[in-house]
Amino acid sequence: MSRSIDLAVIPGDGIGQEVVAEGLKVLSAVLPEDVKLETTEYDFGAKRYHATGETLTDADADALKAHDAILLGAIGDPSVPSGVLERGFLLKLRFLFDHHVNLRPSKLLPGVATPLAGQPEIDFIVVREGTEGPYTGNGGTIRKGTPHEVATEVSVNTAYGVERVVRDAFARAQARPRKKLTLVHKNNVLAFAGHLWTNVFNKVAEEYPEVTTDYIHVDAATIYLVTDPARFDVIVTDNLFGDIITDLAAAVSGGIGVAASGNINPSGEFPSMFEPVHGSAPDIAGQGKADPTATVLSVALLLRHLGYETEAARVEAAVTADLTERASLPARSTSEIGDALVVRVAG
């Protein structure tokens, strides 16, 4: 295990700065004394875009590549046209660094508010493909702006891309007590991609006889996520379906204030990036109102990815304890929550 962490930090826009500060506090507090943590802050996001027109240059990407991992707050601001920072920074980085495993755990902790009645059991992870599907930017427009405009979006799916993420998901399912993996797709309509996903899934399944498998159409999956979320253990799915169902999964399991994610390159060829699922929330930025929990849980994913399993578990235990008690506490600021978590991981 490396006894130093060279971390790229991208606070980004809106509440990004605030939540990342708390994430770093917890990270520093939980690391053993002999682990040297070095951080380099980068200024990506709306401000940089307005000042220079840049979202992520080649030199930026080269600089980021040199780090062990990346911690991101949030990117996006209403002053920037929709899509510019998303495609110019977030997605660009996922593609450049081949972040094909987009990992999004959902766990409803006791006492945490959910819009669902009856506090159901929720404890699953979604393994979302991160580099293919309708996210590749393939497609185009003809006769733009005329009554005869035609716009296409091409979902690209390769056996190579599908197999590696399906394998990752099977390995994760195998390592969990319930050992259950559900493929979510829409293979009755999207027959070309659906056949590839289903076929690869069934083929890899043969190597994991202990893993129970299951297939659900994405539309039906949204029903189960609100009526029977306990049925899910590990879900593997396409980039777009994963985008949609993980927002819903976050909503039912405590809200996007506590939803963490990792954009992972399992080979380690490029650094992986960890970020809360939530956005930059400009409406509450700078007021100390943001919940840093999602970022702190993303730090736990980061620690686990770098091999610090004990420390990852300690961070998760601290968050669990904090959330469980939260309902009985008065409202706290962003940094007060961070401070409480620091005390817990140290203690």
Next chain:
Amino acid sequence: MSRSIDLAVIPGDGIGQEVVAEGLKVLSAVLPEDVKLETTEYDFGAKRYHATGETLTDADADALKAHDAILLGAIGDPSVPSGVLERGFLLKLRFLFDHHVNLRPSKLLPGVATPLAGQPEIDFIVVREGTEGPYTGNGGTIRKGTPHEVATEVSVNTAYGVERVVRDAFARAQARPRKKLTLVHKNNVLAFAGHLWTNVFNKVAEEYPEVTTDYIHVDAATIYLVTDPARFDVIVTDNLFGDIITDLAAAVSGGIGVAASGNINPSGEFPSMFEPVHGSAPDIAGQGKADPTATVLSVALLLRHLGYETEAARVEAAVTADLTERASLPARSTSEIGDALVVRVAG
């Protein structure tokens, strides 16, 4: 108003037969005496497919075309490979008959069970595009079954197709008390299609100054559907996003047992088709356990489409009354629920 209805009836598979029988009972009961109802039953579905290999022939389509409207129960059976009946019958018909307005109302009635806590207010309709997007069957596969397979799915979006459904949605929003229309898309990632949808939406909005408009990404829309469904009045969206969010909408507003839909060709060039959102539920078929409410509400949409507004409202009122009292009644069979609704619409 035509004083006769020439209806094509497609019971289909599983519970289809049972629920359609109740739908027809209610339809007969609510129609004024001078309206002649003629029905022709068609045998589409799994049985026909197994016997003849056919899903929908040219002659079938010609026969269906001659009717004023179509009432469908459910199509689909585990004995038929996934996609065969969906693409060979359901989608084929939507495309052949240019059912570009896929109408799906969601209303949570008092007393009706919802997975959401606190019985929120839910009363919105989704206008889902029905003939474009990723549903066109465009795309393909190369090197099938090899480690080098590439499968694509092409979402096709035309100004013509988007504008007509957006216009329909604006007209519906204008006619409702709240006059609010939300566009749901993913224009920050699917930039080609997203630009077309957003642009057309904003252009048509200028003609409807009284309608309040709103844009939400599809992932965020799933969050609002469980945390703040009251924010929605009318939603207009793409074929695939509509498929996904209407299942979720059905789940939160009483379940797919009460979710109705219309596949509408507003020009009347071809007959429109009305069907419950639920599937054929083979596990409970033939047991009198299916809830016919979704089919009966689809009959209300059918009546409204054919100009029988008073009768449509009477059916909806009967269902509302029935559902509101249901919690206090012992469980009833499919036909008992149908009988109760017949009494109510007649009374």
